[in-house]
Amino acid sequence: MSQEKISKIKKIQSTGHLRKIMADYFYELDRAAKEGSPKVAWCSSVGPAELLLSLGFVVHYPENHGAVLGSSRKANDYIPVANAIGYSPDICSYLTSDVGSFIKKETPLSRAYEGIEGVAKPDVLVYNTNQCRDVQDWFNWYSRELGVPAIGIHTYRNIGEIKDEYLHSIVKQTENLIPTLEKISGNKFDVDKFREVLSLSRECTLMWKKVLEANAAIPAPISFFDATIHMGPAVVLRGSPQAVEYYKVLLEELNEKIKNKDGAVENEKFRLYWEGMPIWGKLRDLAEFFIDLRTAVVASTYCNSWIFDSFDPKDPFLSMARAYTEIFIVRDENFKENYIENMVNKYKLDGILFHDAKTCPNNSNNRYGMPERLAKKLKIPSITINGDLNDLRCYSEEQAKTNIEAFIEQLESR
Ligand code: SF4
Secondary structure, three states, X not given: OOOOOOOOOOOOOOHHHHHHHHHHHHHHHHHHHHHOOOOEEEEOOOOOHHHHHHOOOEEEOHHHHHHHHHHOOOHHHHHHHHHHOOOOOOOOHHHHHHHHHHHHOOOHHHHHOOOOOOOOOOOEEEEEOOOOOHHHHHHHHHHHXXXXXXXXXXXXXXXXXXXXXXXXXXXXHHHHHHHHHHHHHOOOOOHHHHHHHHHHHHHHHHHHHHHHHHHHOOOOOOOHHHHHHHOHHHHHOOOOHHHHHHHHHHHHHHHHHXXXXXXXXXXXXXXXXXXXXXOHHHHHHHHHHHHHOOEEEEEEHHHHOOOOOOOOOOOHHHXXXXXXXXXXXXXXXXXXXXXXXXXXXXXXOOEEEEEEEOOOHHHOOOOOOHHHHHHHHHOOOEEEEEEOOOOHHHOOHHHHHHHHHHXXXXXXXX
């Protein structure tokens, strides 16, 4: 008999297709960096990627590389390297693990993709501070190290109503990036090309949204832990036909699962919301743990953060400014609470799990009384677990699991 541990996680057939398009993406980046053409831009995950693509850049997303470092459990080899040059263990562990891996000249991409020796070097670094200041500091480190320009957009944060003055400022800042980007790419900005890319990004967004909404079904066909992997194309391939095509294939598979009542968790009993970052190095372990508890983690802020419904090719600059400003992380507590309330109702949830990620206060929404306010308002319990996106020293597995088990017992007794 095989000694291999049999996973309890159900297979998603589309994963083969996903691997293929992700491999093509990384090889394209690698080729561009080696040949010097097209030019390579690094972009923060909710930065103006569509503008960069329209100017002919191939785009690398350092946060995606951070997630690869986390999920391959290599992050803790590299975080101390960045700490040693003065980047605190308390700041973003995507930043510290990525910078550490650069200094050590190692990347898990080399093991995954034969022939790729390192992350594709940038010709320009472009950020948007909509999510946090860390991206700016992160890109500025590379700018100093590699001698390439870091340019960006500074967004209003912690906002309720999105005012015109915010958007006009962001539009202006976006337009101001163009002359530098034209010079580096060697291409002239073409508004029709920009509209075309934005239109593909919009299609990708709408398909990704449908994928996530498939989980309104009971039982839910895909877990949060799987969705964090399948969101790859929405992060790094938005603006391409491949991403749109991929989500069509995945959605078809999920609809089939819904038809057959084939849930990601066998005999699903409870349904939870995951608020906060994934714990990348523990995805599989947590997925199996929740399967044993007959609990489906069906919806999350994280996976929904790559839905940009407002993209409108008819008004590309303004609609992109809006889409990248109205995301959850940019908003105030009232907006966030209403958002989570809608999610709880839409996905018929029994409870909310808050992940307090030590190195990302921006995505940890448990720190100013939100769990308590929501529990009172929604009359469903919540739990907070302490951990981190990449730094597994901040995650006590035993404590987290004991607390989650106690939480599920609490749901049982309701
Ligand atoms: S939002 Fe959090 S995880 Fe993302 S780059 Fe900023 S600090 Fe890092």
